[in-house]
Amino acid sequence: MSSTSSSAPAASRRLPSIPPATLIKWLRDMHLIREFEVRCMQSYQEKKIGGFCHVYIGQEAIAVGCTQAVRHEDPIVTAYRDHGHALARGMTARACMAEMFGKIGGCAKAKGGSMHMFDKPNNLYGGHGIVGAQTPLGTGLAFATKYEDEVINGAKNKRVTLCFLGDGAVNQGAFYETMNLAGLFDIPVIFIVENNGYSMGTAIHRGTTMSHELTIKGRAHGLKEATMDGMDVIAVQQDMHELAEWCRENSRPAFVDMRCYRYKGHSMSDPRKYRTREEEERHESNDPIGKFERTLLDNGVVTDAVIKEIMASCREEVRDSIQFANESPEPPMSDLYTDVFVEPWGRYPGSSQPEFTGGATNVCAFRATNGKEGLV
Amino acid sequence: MTAVLSNPVFREPESMGGAIREIEFRDALREAMSEEMRRDKRVFLLGEEVAQYDGAYKVSKGMLAEFGERRIIDTPISESGFAGMAIGAASMGLRPIVEFMSWSFSLVAADPILNNAPKMLYMSGGQLGCPIVFRGNDGAGGQLGSTHSWAVEGLFSNVPGVKIVIPSCAADAKGLMKTAIRDDDPVFFLESERLLSIKGHVPEGEYLIPFGHAAIRRTGTHCTICAWGRPVSFCMEAAEILAKEGIDCEVVDLRTIRPLDLPTVVASVRKTSCAVVVDQSWSFASPGGELAAQIHRHCFDDLDNFVHRVHADDVPTPYSTKLEQEYLPNVRKICEAVRAATYRA
Numbered sequence: 001m002s003s004t005s006s007s008a009p010a011a012s013r014r015l016p017s018i019p020p021a022t023l024i025k026w027l028r029d030m031h032l033i034r035e036f037e038v039r040c041m042q043s044y045q046e047k048k049i050g051g052f053c054h055v056y057i058g059q060e061a062i063a064v065g066c067t068q069a070v071r072h073e074d075p076i077v078t079a080y081r082d083h084g085h086a087l088a089r090g091m092t093a094r095a096c097m098a099e100m101f102g103k104i105g106g107c108a109k110a111k112g113g114s115m116h117m118f119d120k121p122n123n124l125y126g127g128h129g130i131v132g133a134q135t136p137l138g139t140g141l142a143f144a145t146k147y148e149d150e151v152i153n154g155a156k157n158k159r160v161t162l163c164f165l166g167d168g169a170v171n172q173g174a175f176y177e178t179m180n181l182a183g184l185f186d187i188p189v190i191f192i193v194e195n196n197g198y199s200m201g202t203a204i205h206r207g208t209t210m211s212h213e214l215t216i217k218g219r220a221h222g223l224k225e226a227t228m229d230g231m232d233v234i235a236v237q238q239d240m241h242e243l244a245e246w247c248r249e250n251s252r253p254a255f256v257d258m259r260c261y262r263y264k265g266h267s268m269s270d271p272r273k274y275r276t277r278e279e280e281e282r283h284e285s286n287d288p289i290g291k292f293e294r295t296l297l298d299n300g301v302v303t304d305a306v307i308k309e310i311m312a313s314c315r316e317e318v319r320d321s322i323q324f325a326n327e328s329p330e331p332p333m334s335d336l337y338t339d340v341f342v343e344p345w346g347r348y349p350g351s352s353q354p355e356f357t358g359g360a361t362n363v364c365a366f367r368a369t370n371g372k373e374g375l376v
Numbered sequence: 377m378t379a380v381l382s383n384p385v386f387r388e389p390e391s392m393g394g395a396i397r398e399i400e401f402r403d404a405l406r407e408a409m410s411e412e413m414r415r416d417k418r419v420f421l422l423g424e425e426v427a428q429y430d431g432a433y434k435v436s437k438g439m440l441a442e443f444g445e446r447r448i449i450d451t452p453i454s455e456s457g458f459a460g461m462a463i464g465a466a467s468m469g470l471r472p473i474v475e476f477m478s479w480s481f482s483l484v485a486a487d488p489i490l491n492n493a494p495k496m497l498y499m500s501g502g503q504l505g506c507p508i509v510f511r512g513n514d515g516a517g518g519q520l521g522s523t524h525s526w527a528v529e530g531l532f533s534n535v536p537g538v539k540i541v542i543p544s545c546a547a548d549a550k551g552l553m554k555t556a557i558r559d560d561d562p563v564f565f566l567e568s569e570r571l572l573s574i575k576g577h578v579p580e581g582e583y584l585i586p587f588g589h590a591a592i593r594r595t596g597t598h599c600t601i602c603a604w605g606r607p608v609s610f611c612m613e614a615a616e617i618l619a620k621e622g623i624d625c626e627v628v629d630l631r632t633i634r635p636l637d638l639p640t641v642v643a644s645v646r647k648t649s650c651a652v653v654v655d656q657s658w659s660f661a662s663p664g665g666e667l668a669a670q671i672h673r674h675c676f677d678d679l680d681n682f683v684h685r686v687h688a689d690d691v692p693t694p695y696s697t698k699l700e701q702e703y704l705p706n707v708r709k710i711c712e713a714v715r716a717a718t719y720r721a
Binding site: 075077106107108109110111112116118119120125126128130133135136137138139140141142143144145147148150151152173174177178180181184185338339340341342343 | 417418420446447449451452454456457458459460461462463464465466467468469470487488491492497498499500501502503504505507536537539559560561
């Protein structure tokens with residue numbers, strides 16, 4: 001694996017043999033995420049988006065490079081900064097934006113929101129809001145694919161799970177328990193630590209021991225280690241592909257210190273007083289999109305006109321997603337009561353329920369259940 | 377529930393013909409798990425000491441030999457990790473049974489079992505379910521001290537999205553466990569260490585007991601006593617004592633507290649005009665408090681007295697046998713509550 005750090009020169013690089021159409025798709029995916037996030041910030045200011053909102057600007061190369069390094073059937077799970085992963089995995093900008101707008105057209109029918117993007121057809125298992133909570137879940141996804149392939153079907157393990165987390169999650173107890181289990185049970189899961197240097201406003205060295213050598217945390221549990229340049233989409237895709245195939249083949253877990261930088265604040269209410277403008281500018285000059293564009297231009301894969309065209313089409317797609325989200329209806333009141341159980345037993349007839357709040361008809365309201373009504 | 381109830385395997389154990397055996401509560405649990413594992417390869421058991429040790433309480437004895445280490449899985453002592461891992465596996469469609477050696481240890485796994493399992497379906501807009509069973513010992517085991525004596529139903533019944541099963545006898549343990557494993561939603565299955573060695577009549581043959589169907593353990597006309605889990609046997613004992621005093625009690629075993637079979641309770645209270653609720657969790661914001669509120673609401677005009685409640689005392693569980701017995705919802709306290717409720721005090 002490469003151990004390039006974010007201080008690498010922003011010069012153009014030689015291209016490995018990747019079809020031009022593929023490279024152009026990566027560029028477009030990255031542009032789409034950035035445009036999407038810029039418009040998210042605007043929409044948040046306009047109060048179209050509520051709650052907490054965390055944008056992915058600066059880290060686009062990771063979501064794009066990682067998802068393009070594995071197969072569509074390989075599950076992925078991530079934390080709350082999840083719009084980029086959702087889009088890179090194939091969720092439509094419409095479904096993603098409408099979810100944030102709290103509309104019925106959203107990927108989870110407006111029950112999840114910005115931090116909880118779920119897309120089962122695209123094998124995206126969330127979007128999880130509690131820091132580090134997705135790490136045991138991701139290990140469970142990989143446990144399940146391995147169990148299906150090996151125990152149920154009696155074949156060889158075929159899939160590998162990508163579990164994204166931030167560098168702040170590295171200090172959660174659940175993550176250590178999970179790495180131990182993954183190492184112990186030969187679980188094909190890759191923990192991709194998107195190490196953007198800050199957990200909220202706490203610089204990594206202020207909260208994490210051995211932050212100069214983060215992979216030692218994986219080594220302690222027998223995980224394969226790698227450090228990658230998360231600001232370089234080609235490096236991410238190439239290194240991740242090699243690693244993922246190793247994990248798939250050997251059915252083993254891995255730990256990736258994915259070096260990157262979060263251009264914006266932790267969330268929409270973060271004035272970024274804990275770091276300097278100079279530091280931000282230094283990283284912005286290493287922009288993953290700008291760098292990739294230069295490489296493609298220098299290698300004759302694209303022209304300025306093509307880039308302009310890509311940007312225009314991304315702008316149009318995101319503009320359309322906002323229009324869709326605006327026009328999508330709010331969820332019906334009855335949706336409040338659906339998806340609580342696969343096998344519901346009826347409406348709770350206690351004092352806190354809609355007969356007192358004027359709510360709409362409940363789809364799983366009082367109904368005969370074997371001659372009995374009104375199970376609580 | 378409609379789909380589940382249309383399943384012809386739903387039977388009350390008493391309605392089963394054929395031979396009746398007497399087996400321990402733990403054997404009934406093991407039979408249920410083993411039968412379901414033979415039936416469905418997606419079902420597996422994991423937890424601390426479940427495999428090579430044969431289970432800390434021997435519930436899974438012999439299962440490793442039958443099903444092998446890929447399906448009976450020893451985990452390290454890391455509840456948060458393995459509970460969360462099992463939830464992830466369930467969201468992919470497997471059907472894990474997670475054994476907590478004690479539900480007291482589930483508190484370190486509170487985030488996955490409360491924040492992920494019961495909310496996965498809702499937050500994903502119906503895309504991902506979580507068909508999982510968490511099971512283990514709940515309530516005071518006997519001189520274990522406060523950290524190991526949790527009755528977690530008081531905490532966990534507050535959470536929407538979980539089903540909570542608390543069986544009181546071997547036959548129910550088997551029938552309810554089979555239902556729990558086949559249920560598509562997360563089920564918290566609360567056993568009692570003090571019940572594991574108790575033998576009971578368990579019919580041969582397959583039967584599943586539906587959730588939300590209470591059992592009337594004793595019919596009576598003066599007072600309805602509602603309970604679930606271990607305290608049901610205390611209620612039966614109290615009812616015998618009270619019968620000699622001329623107080624005829626009806627004992628309703630709720631079996632599951634989510635869902636809660638209110639119709640059976642209400643019908644009984646309308647008959648007796650008197651209700652006592654017995655709950656081994658602490659009284660403040662408890663399932664017993666909820667049931668009492670529901671009885672007050674639905675039987676307001678039928679009650680001759682307010683609903684009396686018997687709980688564990690509002691203190692941490694003590695170690696001393698004498699103090700622990702006094703702390704629990706014991707026979708004496710139940711008798712006192714019934715006498716007070718029926719104006720015989």
